[in-house]
Amino acid sequence: MDTEGAARNFKDFxxxxxxxxxxxxxxxxxxxxxxxLTEPEEQCVSNCAxxxxxxxxxxxxxxxxxxxxxxxxxxxxAMEAMAKAEAAQATSQSIGDNQATKDLT
Amino acid sequence: MANVxxxxxxQLQIVAELEIEMMSDMYHRMTNGCFKKCLPLKFRDSxxxxxxxxxxxxxxxxxxxxxxxxxxxxxSMSMQDEAAMKQMQANTNAMAK
Numbered sequence: 733m734d735t736e737g738a739a740r741n742f743k744d745f746x747x748x749x750x751x752x753x754x755x756x757x758x759x760x761x762x763x764x765x766x767x768x769l770t771e772p773e774e775q776c777v778s779n780c781a782x783x784x785x786x787x788x789x790x791x792x793x794x795x796x797x798x799x800x801x802x803x804x805x806x807x808x809x810a811m812e813a814m815a816k817a818e819a820a821q822a823t824s825q826s827i828g829d830n831q832a833t834k835d836l837t
Numbered sequence: 838m839a840n841v842x843x844x845x846x847x848q849l850q851i852v853a854e855l856e857i858e859m860m861s862d863m864y865h866r867m868t869n870g871c872f873k874k875c876l877p878l879k880f881r882d883s884x885x886x887x888x889x890x891x892x893x894x895x896x897x898x899x900x901x902x903x904x905x906x907x908x909x910x911x912x913s914m915s916m917q918d919e920a921a922m923k924q925m926q927a928n929t930n931a932m933a934k
Contacts, residue, residue, distance in 0.1 A: 735847070735848055735851065739851050739852075739855060742852070743858075743859070747859070747862070749859075749907065749908065750863045750866055752911075753863065753866070753900070753903055753904045753907050754866040754867075754870060756903060756907060757899070757900050757903045757904075758870060758873075760903070761874075761896075761900075761903065764874060764875065764895045764896050764899070765895075766899075767894075767895045767898045767899070768898070769899060769903065769906070773899075774906070777903050777906055778906070781906075781907045781910045781911065782914070785911070
């Protein structure tokens with residue numbers, strides 16, 4: 733396993749984890765009159781974490797589904813643009829050639 | 838030189854560094870969160886009031902508890918995922934036979 737990729741994965745995961753804590757703490761913990769999490773807060777944190785993970789998974793699924801089509805479209809457009817540019821160049825060149833022939837005669 | 842988990846000295850170093858970095862990230866987020874939740878945005882006095890101190894105290898404790906709980910949750914979910922993946926793989930293998 734290459735170290736760099738693994739390190740990046742680990743970092744991504746940790747970042748996601750920290751973000752999740754921040755978000756769920758912000759949303760779920762309203763009462764700082766107690767030191768321990770209350771029952772509803774606990775439930776909220778649990779739901780918040782699970783839902784976020786499911787959201788991540790779902791987003792990834794949809795992204796994987798759409799990404800190839802978008803990539804393909806972009807590639808096709810690039811090819812079209814290139815073909816157009818080439819055609820334009822060819823025309824201007826042929827005009828130039830005609831000019832040259834005319835000048836010769 | 839590899840230790841029990843099959844990580845070399847260099848890799849261990851990287852993991853340790855990342856862990857410290859992530860701990861500081863967590864700390865930073867916690868400070869922000871507790872600042873928001875405990876300090877009213879009127880800075881009449883430079884001294885932390887008793888109430889604010891108590892609030893920060895509880896806030897840190899709760900933040901760490903939330904962090905811990907979510908960590909456990911993530912671990913258990915990823916373990917479940919892995920088990921499901923293995924099951925699926927076993928099923929496809931059985932079908933192929």
